[in-house]
Amino acid sequence: xxxxxxxxxxxxxxxxxxxxxxxxxxxxxxxxxxxxxxxxxxxxxxxxxxxxxxxxxxxxxxxxxxxxxxxxxxxxxxxxxxxxxxxxxxxxxxxxxxxxxxxxxxxxxxxxxxxxxxxxxxxxxxxxxxxxxxxxxxxxxxxx
Numbered sequence: 001x002x003x004x005x006x007x008x009x010x011x012x013x014x015x016x017x018x019x020x021x022x023x024x025x026x027x028x029x030x031x032x033x034x035x036x037x038x039x040x041x042x043x044x045x046x047x048x049x050x051x052x053x054x055x056x057x058x059x060x061x062x063x064x065x066x067x068x069x070x071x072x073x074x075x076x077x078x079x080x081x082x083x084x085x086x087x088x089x090x091x092x093x094x095x096x097x098x099x100x101x102x103x104x105x106x107x108x109x110x111x112x113x114x115x116x117x118x119x120x121x122x123x124x125x126x127x128x129x130x131x132x133x134x135x136x137x138x139x140x141x142x143x144x
């Protein structure tokens with residue numbers, strides 16, 4: 001006897017979503033059990049990256065995601081795993097030994113820009129404006 005197995009498009013999508021949820025839950029728990037900081041965020045950022053950067057790939061999603069999440073399990077920073085990180089309105093390419101911009105630095109830049117009215121100029125000079133210049137001193141990404 002032949003069994004007719006058919007899944008509607010919405011049923012297939014539901015199955016896919018359920019499989020992704022299970023995959024995510026498994027990795028979050030694996031990272032948590034192994035003491036990896038921020039397991040939920042790590043899995044979210046990595047899975048989002050794989051979905052957006054490898055939508056049509058010869059390598060299946062799970063293979064790529066498992067490889068990336070395996071690196072996270074070894075404590076590699078997410079920014080190095082996915083090779084990029086957003087800083088304000090700029091997407092920075094990340095790889096060792098470039099220092100990863102900290103969220104506090106991003107907040108500090110925002111506070112300084114807010115203080116100066118988000119302009120490249122502030123009060124002073126003959127027309128009451130002078131250029132504001134900032135110097136980023138260090139060996140980081142140069143994001144500031």
